[in-house]
Amino acid sequence: MSAVVGVVGAGIMGRGIVQLFAQAGHEVRLFDADADAVVAAVGFVGSMIERQMAKGTLSAADGAAVTARVRPCSALEDLAGCAVVIEAIVERIDAKQALFRELEPRVGADCILASNTSSLLISAIASACEMPERVAGLHFFNPVPLMKIAEVIPGVLTDPAVTARLVDLVERAGHRAVTAADQPGFLINHAGRALYTEGLRLVEEGVTDFVGVDRIVREAMGFRMGPFELLDLTGLDVSGAVMQSIYEQFQHDPRYRPSPLVPPRLGAGLLGRKTGRGFYAYSDGERVEPAEAPAPDAAGTIWLGDGVGQEVRALLGDAVVDGPEDPSQPALLLALWGEDVSGAAVRLGLDPARCVAIDPLTDFARRRTLMYSPATRPEVVAVGHALLARDGRKVSVIADSAGFAAQRILAMIVNTGCEIAQRGIAAPADIDDAVRIGLGYPAGPLTLGDRIGATRILAILESLQRISGDPRYRPSQWLRRRALLGMPLTAS
Ligand SMILES: NC(=O)c1ccc[n+]([C@@H]2O[C@H](COP(=O)([O-])OP(=O)(O)OC[C@H]3O[C@@H](n4cnc5c(N)ncnc54)[C@H](O)[C@@H]3O)[C@@H](O)[C@H]2O)c1
Structure with a gap:
C-alpha cells in the first residue's frame, strides 16, 4: 500500500503537490488554516484532472480514482497516520516552526x-521540533506536476534514512529528486544566480541593453529565455529579494552580488508581467519585443585575425583581404576569448580604430555578436555588421567587454556549478540534472563547461578577473583543478 501524504497549505504550491502525489497513487490529505483555500484547491485539482480526461491522457475511471484519493481536512488531527507531511504555507520561519511544533x-x-x-534554513525550521532528525526540505517548483524536479534537503541533524525515503517518494511519483545541502538557495536557486547577476552586470557596464542580453542568451546561446524575460516572469520583487538574500547568506561573496539597477526599478513598480511592465512592456499579457535595428547598408573589405572560423571566412567570401595586415584596408576582424577589443588591439599591435571582434563561442548559424572598442571608427563597425549580416542572420553589436556577453555569462554559469560541486552542496549529476530540468538550460553547468572545455572556461575567468580586478570572476577550485588535470568537470 502506498504511503499517505499530508499537505499543509493549499496555495499555488500545495495544490500542485496534492495533484502530483494523488496522481502517483497516494491518498493525500490537505489542510489549510483557511478552509476556503482547501475547497478551492480541491476544485483546482479536480479541474486539472478533468482537463487530462478531456485530452484523453487519463481515463474517466483513473481520473475519478485520483480525485477520490484527495481528502480535504478540517483539523491537523486529520493528518495522524500520514507517512509524510509536506508544508507549503507562508514563507515565515515562525509560522513553519509553529506548524511543525503543533x-x-x-x-x-x-x-x-x-x-x-525556498529560502529558509531547514536546520532552523527543524530546531523547533522534538525530533529534528525527521525534518527535511522538499522543494518543488511551480507548476509542480510539470516541473519534474524536487530538491531533497537534509538539515544538519536530519536522519539519512529520511532523505532516502523522500528521494524514493519523489522518484516514484515520476519526478527527478536531487539532494542538496542546507545552504543558501539550496541547489537550483543558487545555480540560477549567474545568469541574472551577469546579465545585469553587462547592462550596468553599458556593454548592451537588457533586450540585447536576452537576444544573445536566447538566440546565440540557445537558452529558452534570457535573464530579463525571466525576471519579468517571476517578478522583480520576488527575484530581487532572492538575489539579496542569497548574497547576504553567502556573506557578501562578490560572485552573488546583486545589481544597483534593481532598486530603482522596484521603486518605480516595474515588477514584470504582473504589473504590466518590467524590463519589457506587456500588452494583453504578451511581451512587446522592441524592434531591432536592421544591418547598415555598408560595403568594404575586411582582414581576419587568427582564430576567425572557417564559417565566418566562407560567409565573408570576396570581402576578405588575405595576407599581412594592410593599413589601407579599413576593417580588422578578430576572434577573441576572454579579451576585449581594446586589450587585444594593443597586445597585437593593431590600430584599434580599425578593430572589431566576433564572439567565437556562440552559435554562428543563429546570431552573431560583433564588439567594438571605444576607439573603433563607426564606419568600421558598420562594415563589420553589414558583412556578418550578409546571409540575413542577426548581428548583436556590443560595446567592449572582456569575454563579450556570452562568454562571460557561460563562464559564470559553469563556475557557479563548479562551486556548488566544490562546496559539496550536490553531486555533479544532480547539479546538471537540476539545472537542466529546474532552470530549463540546454544542459547542466558542468556539461556546458565540458562542451567548451574546462581549460577554456578557466582562461576566460582568469582573464576576466585580471582585466576587471573583480574577485567575482575568481575561478572555482573545482574548475581549476580539473582544467589542470585534464579531467571533465562532471567527474567527482
Ligand atoms: N510560489 C512558488 O513559485 C514557490 C516555489 C517554490 C517554493 N515555494 C514555497 O512554498 C510555500 C508556499 O508558497 P505558495 O506560493 O504556495 O503560497 P500561497 O500564498 O499561494 O499559499 C499559502 C497557503 O498557506 C496557507 N497558510 C498560511 N499560513 C498557514 C498556517 N500557519 N497553517 C496552515 N495554512 C497556512 C494560506 O492560507 C495559503 O492558502 C512557501 O514556503 C514558498 O516559499 C513557492
Whole structure:
C-alpha cells in the first residue's frame, strides 16, 4: 500500500503537490488554516484532472480514482497516520516552526515533516521540533506536476534514512529528486544566480541593453529565455529579494552580488508581467519585443585575425583581404576569448580604430555578436555588421567587454556549478540534472563547461578577473583543478 501524504497549505504550491502525489497513487490529505483555500484547491485539482480526461491522457475511471484519493481536512488531527507531511504555507520561519511544533504530537514517530521552503534554513525550521532528525526540505517548483524536479534537503541533524525515503517518494511519483545541502538557495536557486547577476552586470557596464542580453542568451546561446524575460516572469520583487538574500547568506561573496539597477526599478513598480511592465512592456499579457535595428547598408573589405572560423571566412567570401595586415584596408576582424577589443588591439599591435571582434563561442548559424572598442571608427563597425549580416542572420553589436556577453555569462554559469560541486552542496549529476530540468538550460553547468572545455572556461575567468580586478570572476577550485588535470568537470 502506498504511503499517505499530508499537505499543509493549499496555495499555488500545495495544490500542485496534492495533484502530483494523488496522481502517483497516494491518498493525500490537505489542510489549510483557511478552509476556503482547501475547497478551492480541491476544485483546482479536480479541474486539472478533468482537463487530462478531456485530452484523453487519463481515463474517466483513473481520473475519478485520483480525485477520490484527495481528502480535504478540517483539523491537523486529520493528518495522524500520514507517512509524510509536506508544508507549503507562508514563507515565515515562525509560522513553519509553529506548524511543525503543533504537528509533531499529532503524527506518528516515523512521520517525516518536510518543508517546501525556498529560502529558509531547514536546520532552523527543524530546531523547533522534538525530533529534528525527521525534518527535511522538499522543494518543488511551480507548476509542480510539470516541473519534474524536487530538491531533497537534509538539515544538519536530519536522519539519512529520511532523505532516502523522500528521494524514493519523489522518484516514484515520476519526478527527478536531487539532494542538496542546507545552504543558501539550496541547489537550483543558487545555480540560477549567474545568469541574472551577469546579465545585469553587462547592462550596468553599458556593454548592451537588457533586450540585447536576452537576444544573445536566447538566440546565440540557445537558452529558452534570457535573464530579463525571466525576471519579468517571476517578478522583480520576488527575484530581487532572492538575489539579496542569497548574497547576504553567502556573506557578501562578490560572485552573488546583486545589481544597483534593481532598486530603482522596484521603486518605480516595474515588477514584470504582473504589473504590466518590467524590463519589457506587456500588452494583453504578451511581451512587446522592441524592434531591432536592421544591418547598415555598408560595403568594404575586411582582414581576419587568427582564430576567425572557417564559417565566418566562407560567409565573408570576396570581402576578405588575405595576407599581412594592410593599413589601407579599413576593417580588422578578430576572434577573441576572454579579451576585449581594446586589450587585444594593443597586445597585437593593431590600430584599434580599425578593430572589431566576433564572439567565437556562440552559435554562428543563429546570431552573431560583433564588439567594438571605444576607439573603433563607426564606419568600421558598420562594415563589420553589414558583412556578418550578409546571409540575413542577426548581428548583436556590443560595446567592449572582456569575454563579450556570452562568454562571460557561460563562464559564470559553469563556475557557479563548479562551486556548488566544490562546496559539496550536490553531486555533479544532480547539479546538471537540476539545472537542466529546474532552470530549463540546454544542459547542466558542468556539461556546458565540458562542451567548451574546462581549460577554456578557466582562461576566460582568469582573464576576466585580471582585466576587471573583480574577485567575482575568481575561478572555482573545482574548475581549476580539473582544467589542470585534464579531467571533465562532471567527474567527482
Ligand atoms: N510560489 C512558488 O513559485 C514557490 C516555489 C517554490 C517554493 N515555494 C514555497 O512554498 C510555500 C508556499 O508558497 P505558495 O506560493 O504556495 O503560497 P500561497 O500564498 O499561494 O499559499 C499559502 C497557503 O498557506 C496557507 N497558510 C498560511 N499560513 C498557514 C498556517 N500557519 N497553517 C496552515 N495554512 C497556512 C494560506 O492560507 C495559503 O492558502 C512557501 O514556503 C514558498 O516559499 C513557492
